[in-house]
Amino acid sequence: MEKLNTLFKQLENQGMLPYFVTNLSHIYYLSNFTGSTAYILIDENGFEFITDGRYKNQIENEIDKAFKRVIVENYNRHFEKIAERYKKMYVDFKTPLDLYTKLKKNSDVIVDLNDIIGQLRLVKSENEIAVIKKAYEIAAGAFTDAISEFQFGETENVWAAKLEYNMKVRGARRPSFDTIIASGHRGALPHGIASGKKIDLAEPVIVDYGAFINYCSDITRMIYSGNDKEVLEIIDIVNSARMLAIESIREGKKACEIDAIARDFIEKKGYGQFFNHGLGHGVGIDVHEKPSLNPFDETVLKAGMIITIEPGIYFENNFGVRIEDTVLVTENGCEILSSMLERHFYKIN
Template sequence: MNRVHRLRKYLDRCGYYPYIISDISNIYYLSGFTGSTAFIIFTENQNYFLTDGRYEVQSKEEVVDDFEVKVIEDYKEAFKGFLSGYRKVWLEPSGGIRLLISLQNLNLDVDVCDEDKVRLLRMIKDEDEIRLIQDVYKVAEIAFLNSLESFSYSEKENIWAAQLEYNMKVAGAKRTSFDTIIASGFRGALPHGVASNKVINKNEPVIVDYGCKVNYCSDITRVIYNGKDNYVLKIVEIVKSALMFAKENIRAGIKCNEIDKIARDYIDSKGYGKFFKHGLGHGVGIDVHELPALNKRDETILEEGMVLTIEPGIYFDGEFGIRLEDTVIVKKDGCETLNSLLKDYIYKI
């Protein structure tokens, strides 16, 4: 059963017609369209794909046959026409407030669904998606290895970020998955320490958390460290061990919060629990942050085909931080690591 049919089965059961999708990631998942502006309308008997003249050729080339493509001039007038005869419409939760207001201005009763069914469907990746994700991870890994040759100490974090992003583009990326994090020395204590004008010194650890997108996203974290400080190396081993323990326990049937607890309990047993300041990981796919979440609150049961980051970290304010990250595919009796080219977790330059 393809993606559209699976969604329609849900809409039929709930009676959510007409159902409007505006989230561009959800639209890509269902239709294959890679442009930036479109809407999908499901009625009882039709699947409409709406876009404008900028994407007339592109939509004909990309949109799957499940949809009737409509190239329109005025979205407001188009909605008025397609929704005539209806008193009530349904929106996905990720639909924007502007769309909601526009529909209300058409004297429609607008109901926002409690769950984003498309995002829930996206949690389980099919074989084609896994292949695309593997490909984009190779792009990211090749870029990192090539960047090691050009990284130099006494340069600013922004320079390293620019070199890495350039190499991702050269390797085939469309864009970065998120703002590249190059966090050296005391800035490594910032879990989201995007690259700054700070100069990178030779004997301080540098967190490199980065990713790129080619329709699907990658997300990898490694540390660059030339120093020999035994305390830093101890923290590296604790974080690495927490990562390994989590990966060893991932399998279909276990809950997300149980995996988070395994890594968290290990770090806590070493005396550093209060320095692990975020969830263990998250789903990754069309968006770099997808469902489910590996944290204390998420009780989602893992299923085969889920793709998850595993990224424990320990952060000391004003001193340094260490985070390491792999991405895995959940299997029936374990998991498979996606990022296969970066064999090491700590690199020297």
């Protein structure tokens, strides 16, 4: 109820009522609804939760009594009625174009580009932090289980399946995103999701994955059993950049300042051109949330924000290295949520 009251006051103060919520992540944040189709309408009378008959029983168990429940038979007709009801309305920035167009026929529709609900989601509550920590416990335990099962000569898809299986049996609803197992030359692809490529003992392997239990976790570790000095040097540089960035995190710092610490270190080592993405991002209901830790995001960090720190170096057609931890920002520093995996890279037989 506290989230609803806070949002209502902000919308009222900014003259943004009525407000139509279509983003399912925002809807879960406000209502705890875990289904696949729903909308929330907020006006001067309160909160209206809109869904269809498939979820009639589900919403009785999931959503707060503060919501007026509306079960519709035809969404398009109901959208027409909403648009006819108001001369002017606001919609969240992820509203689908076809829905925006339908509403626009009968109402002046303004897209909330500042994402007022997304701003509320930046700082996590104690309950949210507890769930996110559980997602990291599941992910870390699954990695520990899976790494004993990984064998060279198997495909990236097989490694991903073993990791995802172990997350599921430990309680994950699903992976947070398509599991990345990127070995050898495929490690140069920052988003190299698992493929049919076989993994060789001499290759460095990026393992980037997460467990989802209504909130996400996101961890990256390296697996390398070879002895190539260049690979080991790059792993050490990336890990040092990660540690320097984490040590600098505290409330009041800007997101871009944290990015610069890791980026400057990698540049001084001569590999700046091979670090081709932002240092990190927020994590919560979505695996990629605000803020973005990049050279351009001046968001001031606040205690309660949860962010990833994931520097990387990538050599096209050769190999790549990325190491990622997730931290909870505190007033005087941060807490590493992925600390259950103490090592930054692993050797297997």
